[in-house]
Amino acid sequence: MDHLLRRKNRSNDAENGLQEKDYDSKTKALPRLPRLTRQNAKSYAVALVLCLVLCFVLLNAARMFLFRNLLGSGSQTYQNYELRFVNKSTAMRQMDRNMMITANHRINLREHEKFMTRLMTVLDREISHCNYTRGNALNLCCLFRKNNVMRCFPSLIGIGAQKSGSTVLFARMMVDSRIHQGDKKEHHFFDFDDRWVFGAGMYLRSFPGLNQQQIYEGIAAEYTPSYILPRMAMRRMRNLLPHSRLLMVVRDPVDRAWSEIQMKLRNDEALVAYTRTLMADQDISSCFVKGNATRFDKVFKACVPKNLQKSPRAFGFQIRATRFFRNTTRVNDCIDQLKLSDMPGETWTHCMITPPKDMIALEDDEHDIVQDLYRERTQLANCFKTQQRLCHGMANRKPSDISTDYLYRGLYAYHIEECWRWFPKEQLLVIENEEVKSEPDKVMQKMLRHAGLPPVDAGNDEDAWKEFRKHYPGFEDSTGWKHSKPMPDIPAKVREFLVYFYEKPGQRLEELIGRKFPHWQKPQRLE
Numbered sequence: 001m002d003h004l005l006r007r008k009n010r011s012n013d014a015e016n017g018l019q020e021k022d023y024d025s026k027t028k029a030l031p032r033l034p035r036l037t038r039q040n041a042k043s044y045a046v047a048l049v050l051c052l053v054l055c056f057v058l059l060n061a062a063r064m065f066l067f068r069n070l071l072g073s074g075s076q077t078y079q080n081y082e083l084r085f086v087n088k089s090t091a092m093r094q095m096d097r098n099m100m101i102t103a104n105h106r107i108n109l110r111e112h113e114k115f116m117t118r119l120m121t122v123l124d125r126e127i128s129h130c131n132y133t134r135g136n137a138l139n140l141c142c143l144f145r146k147n148n149v150m151r152c153f154p155s156l157i158g159i160g161a162q163k164s165g166s167t168v169l170f171a172r173m174m175v176d177s178r179i180h181q182g183d184k185k186e187h188h189f190f191d192f193d194d195r196w197v198f199g200a201g202m203y204l205r206s207f208p209g210l211n212q213q214q215i216y217e218g219i220a221a222e223y224t225p226s227y228i229l230p231r232m233a234m235r236r237m238r239n240l241l242p243h244s245r246l247l248m249v250v251r252d253p254v255d256r257a258w259s260e261i262q263m264k265l266r267n268d269e270a271l272v273a274y275t276r277t278l279m280a281d282q283d284i285s286s287c288f289v290k291g292n293a294t295r296f297d298k299v300f301k302a303c304v305p306k307n308l309q310k311s312p313r314a315f316g317f318q319i320r321a322t323r324f325f326r327n328t329t330r331v332n333d334c335i336d337q338l339k340l341s342d343m344p345g346e347t348w349t350h351c352m353i354t355p356p357k358d359m360i361a362l363e364d365d366e367h368d369i370v371q372d373l374y375r376e377r378t379q380l381a382n383c384f385k386t387q388q389r390l391c392h393g394m395a396n397r398k399p400s401d402i403s404t405d406y407l408y409r410g411l412y413a414y415h416i417e418e419c420w421r422w423f424p425k426e427q428l429l430v431i432e433n434e435e436v437k438s439e440p441d442k443v444m445q446k447m448l449r450h451a452g453l454p455p456v457d458a459g460n461d462e463d464a465w466k467e468f469r470k471h472y473p474g475f476e477d478s479t480g481w482k483h484s485k486p487m488p489d490i491p492a493k494v495r496e497f498l499v500y501f502y503e504k505p506g507q508r509l510e511e512l513i514g515r516k517f518p519h520w521q522k523p524q525r526l527e
């Protein structure tokens with residue numbers, strides 16, 4: 001039996017390729033395989049690791065060879081880099097922290113390569129590679145896989161100051177066919193954290209696709225007057241676009257502040273009107289009251305008709321309403337006090353648009369404005385005393401949720417110094433608002449030269465506004481910006497406060513940039 005069994009096994013072994021010599025001569029059993037001892041397991045592991053390291057080195061060498069010799073642009077020094085996709089927000093934060101590259105125009109190749117590699121980590125799969133191109137100006141452009149479109153980061157960026165004539169200057173740029181704007185005037189990419197973390201690819205996507213000639217002859221540009229405010233924005237810009245040319249318009253800070261106050265009042269008035277329209281509709285207001293307060297955006301979408309959702313005020317309204325709903329104690333107090341709960345619309349309107357004590361009044365009169373300014377001055381003084389470099393957004397926010405840095409925004413010297421910490425001085429052009437008014441052509445020529453473009457006739461204001469309104473039809477409404485509305489005179493008390501506040505900062509600016517502003521309002525002229 002045993003014999004038969006062994007024969008059967010042998011015939012199976014023969015099928016498996018085993019032969020007579022493989023059997024132990026005494027026991028006729030198959031020899032045991034060498035046992036996996038600790039010693040030879042170690043050798044196998046070492047060999048495996050060596051193999052892996054070798055493969056990695058070879059692959060990397062092949063990759064470098066490919067990119068340097070086949071895809072790279074040879075003696076041009078600029079290299080194309082393979083796209084690596086990593087968690088974008090982490091990469092953007094790393095870029096904030098670590099990445100510094102030389103900002104003069106003689107690019108250090110090693111630094112440049114590091115820069116490009118890091119740049120790729122903050123872009124996305126849609127972008128195949130980026131390059132600096134040297135035409136009239138130095139443009140950083142990237143190729144999008146989809147449709148092979150080439151887009152360029154802005155090489156000219158307006159960084160300040162708000163209410164100083166940035167819009168008219170930007171409108172003037174639009175008339176020049178070599179300056180390519182994105183889908184909006186103010187991108188707020190570097191100063192809004194929630195946009196920055198979306199990544200540079202998103203920013204780039206909002207600029208138009210350009211052909212080789214357009215890239216060679218022109219530039220992309222944008223103007224966000226609040227880039228100058230938070231330190232973060234300057235640092236981020238320096239990290240991503242170290243060669244960009246910057247532009248800042250300064251205006252008598254007293255007039256600038258008054259212009260900002262007026263803009264915010266216009267915004268608030270429009271917001272109140274919008275709230276009243278919604279609340280006058282019983283269906284909408286009772287729908288709000290029944291809705292889930294923690295996700296007001298969803299309630300808003302469910303309750304408000306589409307045409308009203310599209311209003312430029314809808315965003316400000318939602319921000320304010322969300323805060324209103326979160327603050328349930330106040331809402332309940334308010335409703336209790338009014339005993340109007342059988343009229344939800346009226347109650348809601350009243351409780352929402354009547355400001356609580358800790359919020360700035362909606363209908364500011366002269367007294368309220370001065371109070372706001374005093375409060376901001378105290379906050380700024382505390383902030384500067386504690387040596388913080390970031391005092392932006394210290395003041396309370398207006399109901400429309402635009403920060404009210406009336407005083408802070410006019411501290412031009414402080415902002416310019418901050419900008420110079422990150423960019424070489426010659427990359428920032430400072431223009432005065434009066435020049436924009438009185439010598440617009442001269443200003444345009446200066447600006448074009450600064451951007452690296454040969455000066456040409458820059459058209460006139462009328463054409464510029466026409467072009468601007470055609471491209472950005474909702475701008476004036478959505479921002480509270482009014483080009484032609486006459487401004488009320490600045491009340492005496494407000495003027496006095498501002499003139500005294502800006503006396504020293506004004507002198508500081510004159511010393512810093514070596515230029516006089518004789519027509520700016522000074523205390524001597526008040527007497």
Ligand SMILES: Nc1ncnc2c1ncn2[C@@H]1O[C@H](COP(=O)(O)OS(=O)(=O)O)[C@@H](OP(=O)(O)O)[C@H]1O
Pocket residue numbers: 161162163164165166167168225255259260262433434436437461479481483487
């Ligand atoms: N041609 C010209 N030259 C100089 N200044 C001009 C010009 N046209 C408009 N303005 C005035 O600029 C003020 C608005 O500034 P901004 O466009 O920077 O405002 S914003 O930051 O975009 O909201 C705003 O100031 P106020 O009227 O005092 O509010 C505009 O009147």
